[in-house]
Amino acid sequence: MPAHTITILDTNEQYSCNESQHLLAGMVQLGKKGIPVGCRGGGCGVCKVQITSGSYQSKKMSRARVTRDEEENDTVLACRVFPQSDIQLKVLGHLNKVVKAV
Amino acid sequence: MAMTGILRPGHVQLRVMDIDEAVNHYCNYMGLIETDRDDQGRVYLKCWDEHDKFSIVLEPSDSSGMNHMAFKVRTEQDLWRFESNVKNFGVETKRIPAGELNGCGERVSFVAPGGHRFDLFAEKEMVGNGLPTTNPPPWPEDVVGMKAIRFDHCLLYGNDHDESVRFFVEALEFELTEQVVDGDVQIAAFLSCSTKAHDIAFIRHDEPGRLHHASFLLGSWEQVLRAADIISMKDIPLDVGPTRHGLTRGMTIYYFDPSGNRNEVFAEDSYRYPDSPLLTWTADNSGQAIFYHSRTLVDSFMGVTS
Ligand code: FES
């Protein structure tokens, strides 16, 4: 299975990801960090990234988290993106601090 | 006193982005049983030990999250009584005709102050739990996966937390069973309409209408560990556990369905009576309140909702 190099531009972290793995699975499996990890099902939106170069295939992602426009402009959820080439990306999502008091 | 008014969570309707993946997850991995489908593509499921026709409705959608959660009330008079309670509280209601969901009677529907839609109903078609009612054996032989026993509760993140809790207590006659407080500010509220430790819970948040998890009962801690095995075997995205909660004492594990809706399966939590005292956890101890062993808040658990 071809593997590609994923570069998280914010931190210059790099990792290798198979075409059959989504970008978060590849990152987590190698113990790497940088993209927030949430539901891994395209529902919560915390793994939102901007792909700045490279090609990929994607699965359905929640319209409540990514608009059609965003998706067409490569703003996507990392857990729904499967690399077809080396990829460079910037992190947009973040984990909400839910309870500010805690 | 026997149970009156609102009896239990009757069902939750979840939005899913791929219906086949969702049915596979809930039926083959968690052990729910498909009981019907309708012309909107919705799929109706129940856990094995529930007698009503469905407790989960999967709704094909382009997003995830909760469409609504419904509670079953004991009688039709209760339905109209709660309808007027809700109106008197200042929340608008509407009626949804019987049969809009297959096998469900007329519903009273409203959006509570936290931005979540709730429905009440008195009637639902009964299909039984797969066991005879005379000399029943303890369990049916054909249940698979985690063997979820029943849909138990939801934890919701909504805005206007204090009003949400007041609404459930005053209009819907729930009782506050456990809470997390930071000084005067309540951060989490666990509410019961029964003898369960909770039938619904709310966490203070700044966005309306979010689902944290839908939860299902298992029979024992051993069954929770077995669920953890299945989560790894089937490559289900794990969130946290297996572990124990301080709040409600339940043994638990959290994971996500294929559309990113969080599920919990749990066992052996506490119980209450109407005269049980309110239990309070302080915010400086919230790590232990939530995860009793690690005593550490987990970012993904706290910050991820659908
Ligand atoms: S982790 Fe939830 S949308 Fe990707």
Ligand SMILES: [Fe+2]
């Ligand atoms: Fe729960």
